[in-house]
């Protein structure tokens with residue numbers, strides 16, 4: 001049976017009188033890629049900083065790689081790679097110096113991968129941290145999280161600031177780590193971003209987990225976006241009545257809808273008319289995410305405060 005590498009129980013975090021986390025429970029299993037999704041301010045970074053023992057929880061417990069005291073166990077901490085939302089680094093040191101310092105903290109682990117990773121991300125190691133662009137700082141974050149081939153990677157919005165080509169490079173790197181046996185916890189406010197790599201995702205909203213689901217199941221639930229264009233305006237009523245068809249709308253000769261399950265009924269109804277154009281694509285998780293937050297949407301009971 002898989003064992004949990006990260007165990008979070010009843011995590012509560014107050015910032016003064018503001019309750020940022022309201023009882024977060026999370027379990028990340030050995031070897032999985034776990035997506036952690038939520039809108040701005042939902043509590044992703046706060047949860048992650050509690051997991052890393054950078055922040056003391058108000059209530060609740062955290063266990064990482066078998067210890068609940070990461071600060072007191074540098075040898076366990078050295079098995080974790082962390083990409084923070086905001087990278088802190090001494091402004092006057094060069095990237096190379098910063099990474100060398102981190103290697104020292106990690107008992108020399110990772111030095112041999114610095115050049116390779118920097119080359120992959122087009123990172124100039126001789127630049128000073130001060131004056132680096134947001135994207136270049138993010139590259140430093142990626143290199144320092146991955147370079148020592150950690151067992152557990154905790155990545156807070158890893159692709160933010162990276163251009164599309166480097167986002168792809170990041171995904172390749174994350175997949176390699178996963179194939180190599182690492183466990184990944186990846187936060188994002190964009191579901192489609194982690195959809196490509198995550199096996200499961202947890203959705204956090206206003207300091208509480210509202211959903212934990214397999215990506216494959218989410219995809220099934222997301223359905224397909226279909227559009228059909230006819231040689232005459234289609235009947236909204238006839239198509240709205242079909243099983244599995246939701247959010248049906250008609251504009252001119254074109255019908256748009258979200259289809260769940262088999263397309264049989266839709267195809268039979270459509271075949272009664274002349275179809276001039278047809279498109280269907282799997283909805284991405286972003287679209288499902290939107291449903292989840294729609295006031296009249298498909299969110300389960302109790303999701304909304």
Ligand SMILES: Nc1ncnc2c1ncn2[C@@H]1O[C@H](COP(=O)(O)OP(=O)(O)OP(=O)(O)O)[C@@H](O)[C@H]1O
Pocket residue numbers: 015018020038039040041042043044045046047085189
């Ligand atoms: N140091 C702090 N002092 C006071 N409030 C804070 C502090 N850090 C975070 N918060 C608040 O706690 C809540 C959760 O913040 P957090 O940074 O964890 O969210 P997030 O999900 O990471 O958001 P984002 O997507 O914007 O990064 C927010 O309302 C935020 O304003």
Ligand SMILES: [Mg+2]
Pocket residue numbers: 044045046085156
């Ligand atoms: Mg954050």
